[in-house]
Amino acid sequence: MITFSTLSMFVVIVIGLFLIPGPAVLLVASRTVQSGRKGGIMAGLGIATGDLIHTLFATIGLSAILMTSALAFNIVKFAGVAYLFYLGIRAVMEKPSDPKLPNISPATSTNSYTQAVLIEILNPKTALFFLSFLPQFVHPEQGSTFFQFLVLGLVFVLLSAIYTTLIAMGVRLLAGVVKKISWISRFSGKIVGAIYIGLGLKVAFQSR
Structure with a gap:
């Protein structure tokens, strides 16, 4: 059973990552601008669906590893920590740039959803993120690891769907806010990097 403190920390970190434009x-x-609010919402749901598929694969794979060997699971977990450190350091060192909307052609709501699903599923960085991120919040001593992975993944997907829907509903307002608060684009990489590094340090010290 996942403790309230673990779930709360997971939610806070995920929301923190979501708040930085990615x-x-x-x-x-972009899909909202090109195809309207409905197209943007469907694209967001497509991304959430792709995340759900990654969650299921990560849940099955990581649970199988833990059933085989606790040592193997710890190796995977610390490999995940190393990957999070790598992402964090790279994000901190990266030169800031203004986020730009990609150029995409208008599409129907169905096409917006389908394209977003495929983009998210075929993104290897997303798969690596789930494989490295989820294990940091799973504690075998707290019960079924399969259940813990599944709950964390579903919470992530639900938060993703809610967040992208809000983006689609208020994209014009948010665009104006982002332009006024220029430091968001300048320091977004450093903020994300700090979150990744902080999570890695938390796990490293916990294990000692």
């Missing part, structure tokens, strides 16, 4: 946000915003 590829998913830019895709939803």
